[in-house]
Amino acid sequence: MTLASRIDRVLVGGGADDVLFKTYPTFALNKVTLAGTKGRVNVLDNVEFACYAGHSYALLLSDDADSGLTADVKRRALMGVMTGLVQPTSGSVMNKSANIAELEPVELRGHRLGIVPQQHALQPYLDAEHNVLYAMEASNRNFLKPKPVIARELLAKVGFSEATTGVAVGKLPEVQQRLVAIARAISTEAEVLILDEPTRGLNDDDTVTVFAALAKLAHSGDPKHCVIVLTASREIADAADTLFEV
Template identity: 30%
Template sequence: MNEAEPVIRFTDVSVTFTATRALDGVDFRLFPGEVHSLMGENGAGKSTLIKALTGVQPIHGGTIEMDGRPVSFSTPSAAQRAGISTVYQEVNLLPNLSVTENVMLGREPRTRIGGIDWRAAHERTRGLLATMRLDIDPRSMLADHSPAIQQLVAIARAIYVEARVLVLDEPTSSLDNDEVTELFRIIAGLKESGVAILFISHFLDQVYEISDRITVLRDGRLVGEYLTPDLLRIDLVQKMVGKDLPALATIRAHTSNSDVEGGLSDEEPLINAIGLGRRGAIEAFDLRVYEGEVVGIAGLLGSGRTELARLLSGIDRADGGELLIDGRAERLTNPRKAMQNRIAYASENRRTEGIIGDLSVRDNIALALQADMGWFRRIPRRRQDELAASYIQAMNIRPADPDALMGTLSGGNQQKVLLARWLAIAPRLLVLDEPTRGIDVGAKAEIQTLVSDLADNGLSVVFISAELEEVLRISHRIAILREKRKVADLENHDLTVARLLTIIAENSSDGDDD
């Protein structure tokens, strides 16, 4: 590992928003030919550091050097011209354009008369995708591909511009295990060619697999820089949160003491889906959810997890089967009908289907309640203030400012605000699709504990997560999906990740206990 000269060096860098110091005298080094992971809780300053590096956010103190020379990027374009490229968690491409147009945008090969040489552009894109083992038509529209493919196309664009510094912000959040393996192969090749890679992820296994070096931030300050082999995982977590985190270890025992006992109660289930399905989305499935029960949904990317959630919450309309609520047949033709039955859905795409970034925390919390009451019956400002203050305190939302714009909050705090929004309408069933994706260990523990406490107080929860350990930790019962079909429904007694993986991978539907 080259220690001679970092390609990027931050010295005593500070960034201030009004009265808040997002970065407070931070030092940071990024060397060529290494993968450097930036770790910290949501709100620790990771996003601000990235924005300062990539020309999105000016710094208010300290210096940034590239190759030993001070630099100041006033725009992202200036940073890109200097060789700094970024791939964000939320794919920042143009879905209405082709794959080639997205990869080549602004750098298209030209004909002799100055027009775009589309044949050459498609061939270059095809060759680039081939090096990434992506067999897709470069002429196809980006919108026609899955989020995972779109993420890989974003990385292909970054490779095409021959970046010297590549920032990968949660690049694996939409990828399955095989795609992660392929991405890591690509990263290894870039590292061999001398590219400096800044890797941000909340998956600790991935951080330890791919990283050479780790920098930890907390509350906008530098905790330390470490060689990955020298930093134990438990030490990393404690450095990130500033204390031990017993919460993650105790949630499982907390939920397992429920009276529901895996949903085998003699009582009428709150939700009883019988043969519910939608052609092309998910095959007909049965699913019961009892009062105070957390039902986990496990399966690989594309297995039908989100499609199931959208049927249960009226986002999509079922074309077969029936849904019983308290034993009564109900047709959830739209989300408003679901809300009338006190069913709330939190989408996995919180940026596009959840938060309204230009509204305040107060407005975002009150939004569902206002919609439930009707737009002609405005919630009094005093009531909105009470709601916001109550949930900000109860859910430890930071900053504790109801007037803060939602778009300025970290991912974990945005997720807490979304949960507060739905809790404000007093739901009976909360359908949570990847509620902890892309958030830090501390915020994840808080949300898992909150879900557990809500279930203890009678709220029913459908909990979807790609992390099988999380599903096991928090659920009373687990429904397993494979290839758009429910293949098992198991009480969470002595289940293991290995057992779940076996069921997900096997070719028969043995073990369907519903």
């Protein structure tokens, strides 16, 4: 069975036809343009897509021979504007009815968006539980249950299978580190989960493990999440419910 077929089996459900269209998408880019430096070609040009909770999405990034833009340049630009770290030249990035440019960083990244970057997604010298607690503390939010209890529940939810305490995550298998990063990203009750190449460097078995966790977050539970994966891999992108090419 191909990798794409294996991923498809864990990402079933939540197809585009099942979207219950509401007034506002959970997360959307509305005609977003990001100008290039010193008059160069736009890095992002009128990018537009809408995403909804309960579904998984892939943004497939590719090199553009005509403009000279690489997939990596586009990826970094998208991560910047989608997470509020970079303001678009024109257009808007919306979380439901809110323009993220108008939100305080602690509100945006401490509650509304769960972000899994390629680098610095974890504190490698902390164990799994304390990595999740670190994110919860940084969010400055109140929680109904003791934070350590929530941290362990979130690690179980994403399929983390190692000891939750006593072992620095930097010493764990790479796939388990990715699962901790996902648990951290949802620990502040963010409905939108944005992941930058979450399976890069993993073998096929570990890739399926990560996508099984993402499928569970997107298609089940309360709340259901809006899962958005940025990738340059067609095979990975094809496994999502909906694919947008950039």
